[in-house]
Amino acid sequence: MYRQILIHDDDKQFQRIIFRKSAESPVTDYCLKTVTFGVNCAPYLAIRTLHQLATDTAAIYPLAAPIIRNQTYVDDILSGSHDIDSASESLFQVVNALKSAGFILKKLTANNATILQQYSKEDLLDSNFLKFESAS
Incomplete structure (x- = not known):
């Protein structure tokens, strides 16, 4: 259900994650667009x-x-x-x-x-x- 709910553009900056595929890969910063499971306000x-x-x-x-x-x-x-x-x-x-x-x-x-x-x-x-x- 959460992945069906889009976050307002002004609030997307508060849902950021960093990720890299391996220890050698560069770190990528992502901004999540939908309600995130596990966040206390979800x-x-x-x-x-x-x-x-x-x-x-x-x-x-x-x-x-x-x-x-x-x-x-x-x-x-x-x-x-x-x-x-x-x-x-x-x-x-x-x-x-x-x-x-x-x-x-x-x-x-x-x-x-x-x-x-x-x-x-x-x-x-x-x-x-x-x-x-x-x-x-």
Whole structure:
């Protein structure tokens, strides 16, 4: 997720690394353009980016905006609904709102297979992940 978030040009100078391929190679100075994993502000930047995305896409994806804003932690989303149709529509809107910013959702799962029918198997977690054994 972090590599999808570009840093403002004014702030890139604060994310610099030096690198060389071998002890004999010259040292090269690089300026990183995206949020860097491991930097203490990275989770904040990710969440703040998602909150802005929710605001920016609220008119087009009204069901997705509160889910992205309130039911997401960094790159995990846990949401629910009272019926299959609204769950399916909410998931559709979340997937498309995030896709509009270059965030492609993977490892989708649901406790009802109907909700996931329109998504490819490559985008799903494990089809048996939320299947519960019947108590006898």
